[in-house]
Every structure is written in C-alpha cells, then in structure tokens.
Amino acid sequence: MINLRCPSRIEIDDIVLIIGEKYNPHKTTLLGLKTKILERYSKYIELELNGRIKPIKFSINEKNALASLYSSRTKTAKLLFDEVINVLNPNHSDCCLYCGIGEIDQIDHYLPQEHFPEFSILHKNLIPICGTCNEIKGSNIPGINGKDYLHLIYDILPIENIFDCAISFIDKVPSISYTILPKFKNSVLNTHFSELRLKERIEKKSVQYCLQIKALKEQFGSPYAKEELTRDFNKLSAFFGIYYWKTKLISTMINIDFVDNVN
Ligand SMILES: [Zn+2]
Numbered sequence: 001m002i003n004l005r006c007p008s009r010i011e012i013d014d015i016v017l018i019i020g021e022k023y024n025p026h027k028t029t030l031l032g033l034k035t036k037i038l039e040r041y042s043k044y045i046e047l048e049l050n051g052r053i054k055p056i057k058f059s060i061n062e063k064n065a066l067a068s069l070y071s072s073r074t075k076t077a078k079l080l081f082d083e084v085i086n087v088l089n090p091n092h093s094d095c096c097l098y099c100g101i102g103e104i105d106q107i108d109h110y111l112p113q114e115h116f117p118e119f120s121i122l123h124k125n126l127i128p129i130c131g132t133c134n135e136i137k138g139s140n141i142p143g144i145n146g147k148d149y150l151h152l153i154y155d156i157l158p159i160e161n162i163f164d165c166a167i168s169f170i171d172k173v174p175s176i177s178y179t180i181l182p183k184f185k186n187s188v189l190n191t192h193f194s195e196l197r198l199k200e201r202i203e204k205k206s207v208q209y210c211l212q213i214k215a216l217k218e219q220f221g222s223p224y225a226k227e228e229l230t231r232d233f234n235k236l237s238a239f240f241g242i243y244y245w246k247t248k249l250i251s252t253m254i255n256i257d258f259v260d261n262v263n
Contacts, residue, residue, distance in 0.1 A: 102130025
C-alpha cells in the first residue's frame with residue numbers, strides 16, 4: 001500500500017480534448033454525453049470526503065462510446081497515460097500501489113469501468129497496479145457488498161505502525177504472520193488488506209525473503225547475511241518508510257536475531 005500524489009492535470013480539459021480529437025463512430029454520442037461526463041467528474045470529489053458515488057444508467061451504445069475513450073490513442077490520451085506513470089515516486093515506480101509487493105503492469109479503474117464508464121479516463125480514477133491485485137479486485141465497486149479498497153490518492157496511509165509481524169520456526173522453516181493492529185480493524189485499510197488477500201501474499205513473499213537470507217548465511221556466513229539485512233533495511237526505509245511490510249519484516253528479523261537462530 002503506497003500513496004500516490006494527486007495528479008496536477010486539468011481533467012476537464014482532458015476529456016474535452018480527447019472527445020474533440022477523436023474521430024470515430026462514437027463521436028456524436030460522446031459529444032452528446034459531454035455535459036453529463038463533466039457533471040460526474042465534479043461528483044468524483046465526494047470520494048475525497050469519504051463519500052460514495054452510485055453508478056448511473058447508460059445505454060449500451062453510450063457505455064461503448066465511453067469505454068472507447070480509454071482505448072483511444074489520441075494525443076491527449078497518450079499524454080494522460082504517460083502522466084499516470086510519471087506521477088509515481090521514482091523510488092517506487094515499479095511497485096504496485098495496492099499491495100506493495102508486485103510490479104506495476106496494469107492500470108486499475110478505482111471505480112470500475114464496467115459500472116462507471118464515465119470515469120474511464122479520469123486521471124484520479126486510474127491507479128497503476130499489478131496484475132494479481134487487478135484480477136482479485138475485478139469489477140467490484142468500492143464500498144458495496146462488503147468490498148472496499150483504499151483510494152491511494154485520497155486515503156492517506158497512517159504514518160505509524162499498521163501491523164504486527166511475528167516470525168516463528170516450524171521444523172526449522174520460518175513461518176511469518178502479519179496482523180493488522182486492533183485500532184485499524186474497522187477501517188478501509190483492514191478491508192483493503194483482506195479483500196486483496198494481502199496477508200497471505202505478504203506472508204508468502206516474506207518467507208521467500210527469509211529463505212534468501214538463510215541461503216546467504218549458509219553460503220557466505222552470518223556476518224555477510226546480517227550486513228545484507230542492514231543494507232536492505234536502510235534502502236527500504238529510505239524508499240518506503242519504516243512501516244512498509246518489508247521494512248517491518250527486516251526490523252523483526254533483526255530484533256529476533258534471525259540470522260543466528262535460523263538453521
Ligand atoms: Zn498489487
């Protein structure tokens with residue numbers, strides 16, 4: 001989970017320009033929808049105030065026209081998609097904003113395109129994420145049917161410990177458990193964490209990392225493995241902060257003398 005800076009683009013201009021540039025069978029439909037789209041854009045801000053937006057009805061023809069904006073290759077659309085990536089912090093530009101584990105290879109529509117086609121090219125609705133998160137989230141609507149996800153622009157992550165990380169050894173194999181702290185149990189953060197199956201995904205990645213460190217100890221000795229932990233800790237805490245899952249993992253490993261205790 002990594003926050004995203006608010007885009008500086010003038011999104012109303014984007015949509016007006018893209019419709020203007022676009023020459024295809026949907027152009028008349030899109031021109032007819034322009035006022036409605038702009039009204040919906042001004043409603044999107046309600047998400048910032050923890051509000052919810054309900055889908056509105058569009059005909060099949062209108063839905064197709066709106067979806068075609070996303071797949072359009074107009075000059076403005078291209079600039080917009082470049083900026084979705086450029087706005088990322090260069091220190092974590094390849095790390096999925098939803099999970100903080102996988103690499104970015106897709107763009108998620110926070111309010112899914114299937115239900116909110118009018119936001120198909122609204123910059124604030126486009127979140128660069130990994131394929132696994134995108135597949136799990138699918139076209140679920142945030143805030144409906146118990147599903148909910150952080151909006152990484154509006155939901156500012158707390159600058160404090162979010163979860164506990166515990167390491168134990170079962171038959172010499174490290175076992176890792178992350179638990180969200182009780183104070184966050186009723187928050188969107190907790191729902192995001194469980195809906196995207198982050199507990200199991202982060203735990204799996206953490207075990208892999210522990211095994212890497214164990215292998216380093218076996219190959220190069222304990223001092224080298226400990227230095228590697230310190231190097232990784234310094235790098236990750238500088239890039240992602242001390243509350244990021246992997247930084248938290250490494251600090252726990254250091255606290256329990258993982259290198260000395262793993263066999
Ligand atoms: Zn992800």
